[in-house]
Amino acid sequence: MQTLIFATNNHHKVTEVEQILGKRWNIISLKEAGIDIDIPEPHATLEENAREKSTTIHKLTGQDCFSEDTGLETDALGGEPGVHSARYAGDGRSFEANIAKLLLRLQDEKNRNARFRTVISLIWEGKEYQFDGICEGTIIEKNKGIDGFGYDPVFIPDGDTRTFAEMTLAEKNRYSHRRKAMDKLIAFLENVIREKNQD
Ligand code: IMP
Numbered sequence: 001m002q003t004l005i006f007a008t009n010n011h012h013k014v015t016e017v018e019q020i021l022g023k024r025w026n027i028i029s030l031k032e033a034g035i036d037i038d039i040p041e042p043h044a045t046l047e048e049n050a051r052e053k054s055t056t057i058h059k060l061t062g063q064d065c066f067s068e069d070t071g072l073e074t075d076a077l078g079g080e081p082g083v084h085s086a087r088y089a090g091d092g093r094s095f096e097a098n099i100a101k102l103l104l105r106l107q108d109e110k111n112r113n114a115r116f117r118t119v120i121s122l123i124w125e126g127k128e129y130q131f132d133g134i135c136e137g138t139i140i141e142k143n144k145g146i147d148g149f150g151y152d153p154v155f156i157p158d159g160d161t162r163t164f165a166e167m168t169l170a171e172k173n174r175y176s177h178r179r180k181a182m183d184k185l186i187a188f189l190e191n192v193i194r195e196k197n198q199d
Pocket of ligand 1: 010041069087098148152
């Protein structure tokens, strides 16, 4: 089985990605790799932040790795919170405070359309590749459900009536931005490995 470092400290993301990959790949989180750093996300785009995380970990380990950056974009607020999703209500990165701020900012808005967007940055044999995934949906007015993380309790994906926080992991992964980006990553890796084995 191939091994890849997933450059994140977010255990929710690790669990989701492991569920998507099944037994195909062995994922090592930063904690499991013995790396204890908080990688900065200083840039104005998800693409640059994802690259910052993967290149930081590649420089430290010299190993193949990938990272991801995700943002929630609302139409009524011109794409807010977007790249600032994690620290929307401050550096505490509190899920509750972030949701409270979002619901307050949207309280008089009729247009509740929003999307999660994930950008994965993969460093494979020293080169960087990016893959994205989008999940369209709506923001409801009050939290519903207790599973998941982040903005899951207020986000209903198109095609369902439940929030992500009311779904099992497998159900969320049917719709999710992260799964769509992971599907592209997996297709890329399977292809390069197939080509390598043919040489
Ligand atoms: P980051 O990618 O770790 O910077 O996360 C950005 C913010 O979006 C954090 O507040 C996360 O909690 C939130 N977030 C990222 N992915 C998801 C998701 O799948 N569901 C709900 N919130 C998410």
